[in-house]
Amino acid sequence: MMKQSAASAWKDWLAEYGPRLLLFARGWSNTREDAEDLVQEAIIRMWNHQADKGYVPPDLPLVFSTIRFCGLNLHRSEKRRRKREESVIYLNDFHDVWLDPAMEEDEEALILRGAVKKLSDKLREVVTMKIWGGLTFQQISEALAISPNTAASRYRYALEQLGNELSRLKEVRHG
Amino acid sequence: MANHEAVEAALARLVPVALSQGAQSEIEAIIDELAADAPRVERHAGRIVSGWAWMAGRPAWWRRTGMGIGVAAALTGGIWLAGNGTPEKHRSVEVASVDFSDGVVLVGESDRVSSMIDIGWSEDYDGAAMQTMHLSVVGENSFLDEETGIVMQVSEPREEFILMPVSTF
Numbered sequence: 001m002m003k004q005s006a007a008s009a010w011k012d013w014l015a016e017y018g019p020r021l022l023l024f025a026r027g028w029s030n031t032r033e034d035a036e037d038l039v040q041e042a043i044i045r046m047w048n049h050q051a052d053k054g055y056v057p058p059d060l061p062l063v064f065s066t067i068r069f070c071g072l073n074l075h076r077s078e079k080r081r082r083k084r085e086e087s088v089i090y091l092n093d094f095h096d097v098w099l100d101p102a103m104e105e106d107e108e109a110l111i112l113r114g115a116v117k118k119l120s121d122k123l124r125e126v127v128t129m130k131i132w133g134g135l136t137f138q139q140i141s142e143a144l145a146i147s148p149n150t151a152a153s154r155y156r157y158a159l160e161q162l163g164n165e166l167s168r169l170k171e172v173r174h175g
Numbered sequence: 176m177a178n179h180e181a182v183e184a185a186l187a188r189l190v191p192v193a194l195s196q197g198a199q200s201e202i203e204a205i206i207d208e209l210a211a212d213a214p215r216v217e218r219h220a221g222r223i224v225s226g227w228a229w230m231a232g233r234p235a236w237w238r239r240t241g242m243g244i245g246v247a248a249a250l251t252g253g254i255w256l257a258g259n260g261t262p263e264k265h266r267s268v269e270v271a272s273v274d275f276s277d278g279v280v281l282v283g284e285s286d287r288v289s290s291m292i293d294i295g296w297s298e299d300y301d302g303a304a305m306q307t308m309h310l311s312v313v314g315e316n317s318f319l320d321e322e323t324g325i326v327m328q329v330s331e332p333r334e335e336f337i338l339m340p341v342s343t344f
Contacts, residue, residue: 007210011203018199019191036198043202047209055210073336076297076307112185131186145299159179166182 006055013057014043020132024064027124028071030078038074042066061135065143068125107173108166115165123158130155282326283317289332296341305338 018039025038045066046058116124129135129143140151194202290311297307314331 007206010206010210014194014199014202014206018194018202022194023191032195036194039194040198040202040205044205044209047206072297072299076295108185109189112182113189116186116189127186131183132191156179159182162186163179163182166185 010043010047010055010057017060017063020060020128021063021067023132024125024128025067025071027121027128028068029074034074038067038070041070045070060133061129061139061143064125064129064133064135068144108170111166111169112162115162115169118165119158119161123154123161126151126154127158127162278321280319280321281316282319285315287313287315289313297338299338304341306341308337308339310335310337 021039021042022032022035025035025042026032029035029038042063046063047055049062049066050056050058116127119127125144126140129140130137135143137148137151137155140146141148144151193199288310292309294307294309297305299305312333312335314333316329316331318327318329319325320327
């Protein structure tokens with residue numbers, strides 16, 4: 001692939017998949033800015049990784065996996081920084097949106113968005129990969145180094161929790 | 176309790192937020208920079224051809240040398256993310272004269288660890304505690320130009336992270 005056409009292909013690829021990558025990266029960071037940095041770091045790593053393949057844009061499962069690796073590194077460095085600055089209290093900055101704010105008019109969507117944020121990391125990453133990444137359980141299992149059955153179980157368990165949360169909050173709001 | 180299909184349908188109506196304009200522009204600029212720096216390497220029916228056009232017009236031995244460097248760069252690029260071996264101060268592999276192109280022969284390759292830093296614990300995909308080592312490695316390939324007898328050494332520095340399971344606490 002010619003260098004310029006490779007760059008063009010990667011930009012098209014970024015335009016299509018960037019939001020999904022950002023959503024996944026958001027689960028591994030405390031702020032939107034950190035999540036965008038994770039996406040950027042993963043893309044640089046992917047570019048080098050794809051050199052042997054003629055710089056074609058990478059497969060989505062591999063990018064998810066790389067973001068996760070970068071997220072682990074970020075998490076580790078954050079922990080070390082917190083140890084150094086024990087007097088500072090860090091709060092999660094969850095004011096930025098995870099999913100499209102245009103859906104805020106829709107009560108169900110709003111509740112679900114909050115419920116997705118509250119899922120445990122392990123459950124949320126499977127839901128993100130399945131719903132917004134469009135990956136199969138086989139691909140998810142490869143990206144997360146777990147069995148396909150485990151991926152499917154986590155997904156079902158997450159849907160169960162989301163469904164329960166949806167029902168509970170609707171009952172609270174409507175009596 | 177809502178059934179799974181209903182939850183899935185509701186989730187599918189939520190749309191991930193786009194990257195901010197600043198982040199999008201920054202990443203696109205990085206892609207342009209990477210594309211400008213990358214040597215063009217193309218695969219044709221099992222052989223690797225260097226795309227460095229500036230080789231044209233150079234002497235034959237010079238072009239072959241460039242070809243060898245291109246092959247070395249492609250090889251080292253291919254193992255860039257393969258940092259999962261055990262830490263070794265120096266890993267040397269003698270190669271039985273692998274011939275990559277006409278007149279240029281790979282006669283030796285080695286990996287030299289220039290620095291090794293323990294950067295503490297991290298978690299693997301399953302949340303298991305792992306000891307993480309950061310290695311700065313220099314891969315060195317030696318090529319012999321059979322026509323001139325010149326031996327060239329191509330060095331390729333890279334960074335590696337090695338995760339080792341922590342079994343005692």
